[in-house]
Amino acid sequence: MITLTGETLDFTQMKRILYKKEQVAASEESMKKVRQSRRAVEKIVREGKTVYGITTGFGKFSDVFINKNDTEELQLNLVHSHACGIGAPFPELVSRAMVLLRANALLKGYSGVRPVVIERLIDLVNKEIHPVIPEKGSLGASGDLAPLSHLALVLLGEGEVFYKGERLPALDVLTKEEVFPIRLTAKEGLALINGTQAMTAMGVVGYMEAETLAFQAELIASVTMEGLQGIRDAYDKDIHKARGYEEQMDVAARMRGYLEGSRLITNQGEVRVQDAYSLRCIPQVHGATWQTLNYVKEKLEIEMNAATDNPLIFDNGEKVISGGNFHGQPIALAMDFMAIAVAELANISERRIERLVNPQLNDLPPFLSPEPGLQSGAMIMQYAAASLVSENKTLAHPASVDSIPSSANQEDHVSMGTIASRHAYQVVENTRRVLAIEAICSMQAVEYRGTDKMAILTKKFFDDGRKIVPSIRKDRVFSKDIEAMSSWLKEEKMVFEPGRIKQI
Known part of the structure; x- marks a missing residue:
C-alpha cells in the first residue's frame, strides 16, 4: 500500500502503482487539509463572495457572477x-497515471473539493477502472481541460472506461464495483479539469520507457561493437574523466562492463586505428541523452506533486488567488527536450545498423545475407530504420514554440505541452523499433564472428534474444521479427548491468 500525501510521490512509487497495480490510500493529514479547504469554499458560496470559478463563469466569462x-x-x-476530446484514447496505463496524479494534486489541500471526490479517484485506481480519454484536444494551458473533463465524466457515471481488457460504459462498471457516482458541487468540476495531469501522465510513462530504452541502447550497442570488432580504447575511463560529464563517464563504465572479457572487440591499431563516430562516440552521445533524461525526471517529479488548478485556496480561505499554475510550459519544454534526446539514440543506432549491413564498411557478408544476391538479408531493415529516424525528426520539432490564443484572447499564451508529451512518446516507440533492428543485425553479425568469443553479458543478451528472433538462415517477413524484438524490449523491461541483470 502506498500512501498519497500530495507531496511525496516519486518514480519508484509510480512504477509500483502503474505496473504492479499496488493499492493506494490518502494520508489522514492530507485529508484534514482537504476538509479545511472545502469549508473555505462553502463559506465563499454562503456569503456570496465573487471568486473565480466558484461564483463566476470561466475563461472569458470570469466577470459573470x-x-x-x-x-x-x-x-x-x-x-x-x-x-x-478527439481521436484515439490515451494508452490505458496513461489513463491510470492521470487518475492517480489528479488525486495526488487534490490531496495538497489547495483545491476546495470534498474528500469524497478524492476517494472516488482512489477507488478508480484501486479497482483498476481507467477512464477512456481521447488523446487530442488540449492546448496545455488552463490545464488539460478536454482530457481531464473525460476523466471527470467517469466520476459522474458518464463516459466510458477500460476495465479487465474491455471498453465499457462507465456506469455499468461503477455499478458492478459498487463505486457510487458523485454530484459535483461548488468548484469541484473546475478542480478536476484545471491541471496538467494529461501531459504529466503521458510524460511519466514516456520517461519510464525512455529510461529503460537508454539502458538497452548501450547493451545493444555493445553487441554491435563485437559484431564490428570495435576498439575498446575509446571507452577508457581517463578519456571520459578528462571531459568531466558524469553521465558520459557512466555510459563508458557500463560499456566497459558489458564488454568485459570479450574476444571480439579489439585494441587500437589491431584492425584499424580508430572507429567511426557511431561506435567511438557512444558515451558522448548517449551520455548527453542521459543528461536530458535526468532533467526531464526532475521536472516530472516536481509536477507529479504540484498544485496546478485555479484558483488556489490558502490560509483556511482567507486568501484565494487566481494564478497560472495550470500552465504547462515546464513540462512542454521538458517533453520537447526528451523527444530530441531520445531521437538521438535512434539517429546513432541507425548509423550503426548501416555499418553492420554495408559491405563497404565491414568485412561481413553484404547485408548480413546468408546468400548475397539471391537473398537480400537485412537490406530493407536498414531502410525501415532510416524511415523511423526521419519520422522522429519531424516529431522532435518543438511543440512548445507554438501558441494559439483561446477563450476570446483571455488565454492568449498556451504551452502545447500535451502535444509535446504525445510526440515524445511516439519518438520513444519509434526509437525502440530502431534499436530492435540494430539488435537483430548485431546478433547476426556476432554469429559470423563466433558467439563463443562474446562477453558474458552480451552473450546472455544474445541467447535470450535468439529465443525471440531466430538466426537469419533464409529471407522471411522481417517485419514480424522487428515487432517481436521491439515487444520483448518493451514488455520484459530487461536491463543488463555490469555484474548483474535486473528487471525494472
Whole structure:
C-alpha cells in the first residue's frame, strides 16, 4: 500500500502503482487539509463572495457572477462542455497515471473539493477502472481541460472506461464495483479539469520507457561493437574523466562492463586505428541523452506533486488567488527536450545498423545475407530504420514554440505541452523499433564472428534474444521479427548491468 500525501510521490512509487497495480490510500493529514479547504469554499458560496470559478463563469466569462443556487449546474455544465476530446484514447496505463496524479494534486489541500471526490479517484485506481480519454484536444494551458473533463465524466457515471481488457460504459462498471457516482458541487468540476495531469501522465510513462530504452541502447550497442570488432580504447575511463560529464563517464563504465572479457572487440591499431563516430562516440552521445533524461525526471517529479488548478485556496480561505499554475510550459519544454534526446539514440543506432549491413564498411557478408544476391538479408531493415529516424525528426520539432490564443484572447499564451508529451512518446516507440533492428543485425553479425568469443553479458543478451528472433538462415517477413524484438524490449523491461541483470 502506498500512501498519497500530495507531496511525496516519486518514480519508484509510480512504477509500483502503474505496473504492479499496488493499492493506494490518502494520508489522514492530507485529508484534514482537504476538509479545511472545502469549508473555505462553502463559506465563499454562503456569503456570496465573487471568486473565480466558484461564483463566476470561466475563461472569458470570469466577470459573470453566478447565483449560489446555480453552483452545481455551473460545475456540471463545465465538465460537459469541456469534454471535447478527439481521436484515439490515451494508452490505458496513461489513463491510470492521470487518475492517480489528479488525486495526488487534490490531496495538497489547495483545491476546495470534498474528500469524497478524492476517494472516488482512489477507488478508480484501486479497482483498476481507467477512464477512456481521447488523446487530442488540449492546448496545455488552463490545464488539460478536454482530457481531464473525460476523466471527470467517469466520476459522474458518464463516459466510458477500460476495465479487465474491455471498453465499457462507465456506469455499468461503477455499478458492478459498487463505486457510487458523485454530484459535483461548488468548484469541484473546475478542480478536476484545471491541471496538467494529461501531459504529466503521458510524460511519466514516456520517461519510464525512455529510461529503460537508454539502458538497452548501450547493451545493444555493445553487441554491435563485437559484431564490428570495435576498439575498446575509446571507452577508457581517463578519456571520459578528462571531459568531466558524469553521465558520459557512466555510459563508458557500463560499456566497459558489458564488454568485459570479450574476444571480439579489439585494441587500437589491431584492425584499424580508430572507429567511426557511431561506435567511438557512444558515451558522448548517449551520455548527453542521459543528461536530458535526468532533467526531464526532475521536472516530472516536481509536477507529479504540484498544485496546478485555479484558483488556489490558502490560509483556511482567507486568501484565494487566481494564478497560472495550470500552465504547462515546464513540462512542454521538458517533453520537447526528451523527444530530441531520445531521437538521438535512434539517429546513432541507425548509423550503426548501416555499418553492420554495408559491405563497404565491414568485412561481413553484404547485408548480413546468408546468400548475397539471391537473398537480400537485412537490406530493407536498414531502410525501415532510416524511415523511423526521419519520422522522429519531424516529431522532435518543438511543440512548445507554438501558441494559439483561446477563450476570446483571455488565454492568449498556451504551452502545447500535451502535444509535446504525445510526440515524445511516439519518438520513444519509434526509437525502440530502431534499436530492435540494430539488435537483430548485431546478433547476426556476432554469429559470423563466433558467439563463443562474446562477453558474458552480451552473450546472455544474445541467447535470450535468439529465443525471440531466430538466426537469419533464409529471407522471411522481417517485419514480424522487428515487432517481436521491439515487444520483448518493451514488455520484459530487461536491463543488463555490469555484474548483474535486473528487471525494472
